[in-house]
Amino acid sequence: MTTTSNNINSSITIEKIIESTQIVVSKYINRSVIPRREKEDVTMAIVEKFIHQKSKIDRSFEGKSKITTYYIAILNRMCCEVIRKESKHWYAVIEAEESYNQEKSTLAIETEKHTVIKCEVDRLLNTLTLLNNEKAKTILFLKYYFKIPIHNTELKEYCKEKTSEFSEILNQNNDLSKAELYENLAYLTNEIERKNIKGDAIRMWLNKQIDTIIERLNMHGSSFYNRESLAILIEHKDVISSNK
């Protein structure tokens, strides 16, 4: 452990910690969680706290991940802590500069639109990855529910050898009611997973999955997704993938 700590001390400079903190804070500023005017103060508060606890932080490091990623995880946690404590004070005066921010953010989004969307799609994909075994099923069911065209690869990931059997059913969902959609998905689940569930169970499961994804994407006020914007993001996922 001593050797690891020594390596840490020699390889990570204070400048690099400040730089990493700025990137972490910028993430929350770009999502309007932290007001732009607070950037310097929040960055310095985090850096100060980090330096104060550095020896303890280094001692806790077991070398299971890269030290830079470990520091980012700590800086991110510290940043979330600052947001929790200070957000009330920030929101008290945030309205005054709202018009300025709106003007600026619109401009910024226009110029960096593609980057921002790609970034959000990456977040969505990472969030879906954490659903583990249910990732493929969730993507497929969400697309069917939001009536977004389903790719054969997505179908194959869940249906495996029964892909061709369900391909036609799943791509004809435009005129169906919500109840019919859930019933079809229940039929699919029963066939693939050899279960005996009804449409209502699928409705509850899918609602839970949607809420989980939205909650994770919106955590710490980092964004303000709802069902509609989540559907748009899922559509963009295909656009980004096809551009790659």
Added chain:
Amino acid sequence: MDISKHLTEEQIAFCAEAINSGKYSSIANNIQDHLIQCNECASEVVMVAEISSEISFEELKKKKPQKNYKPVFYSIAATFLLFGTIYIFHRHTNPTNNVNTIAENKSVEELIQPMDTILLENQVKENNSPENPTENNNSNNKISTSTNQQLAYINHPQLEKLAQNYRGSYRGEEVKVITKGLILFNKTDSMAWQNPNLEPLTIEIYNNKGAQSYSVTTNGNSVKIPNLQNGLYYWKLINQDYDLLFVGKIEVK
């Protein structure tokens, strides 16, 4: 790991790296189970994955473009080629290096004589042949006598280098050598030094072929130079720890 507890920062970092490298499915099941249930840790992992991938990208951009090593490689190759050419040219023109061709015409006894002698003989030949062509016409006896005389004064390369290194300096902390680097011996000279602690010192004398001619150990401050044949000699002053304190030259005429 207790599944109800939140992940540590390092576990968050580990999961974020696994996501970025596309190896999330390979991490421990209990961590995966926790991330399915815990929105807070999941969002942290997603955020750290996003930031760390961004930082890695920034670092890549900051890295200097790779240097083009081709010109360096070519110049090194050219240098080697140049030295190689010089070496080959030198081997063909310098008779001192033609040991193999000389050896072909010599007996076994001659072949096993020290390399120093061969080198010395060749040096003498070199000295004689190009600059003094008239001397080459003298009788064989005359040549051998003068050759022997000259041989005795030709430097021994290694000892000469040592003597040069020790010229005006000595390595001992206590012992200070008084004698000059080169003694022009007139049968009464001594090798002298200051030895305040009277430590045992060994004095060795070598001829110009590197063979030891004399050795003595003393606690004193000097040793008288013994009777030596005409020629160039080297003397070494060595302390009890076998440290070489000084190397000097003696020229006996």
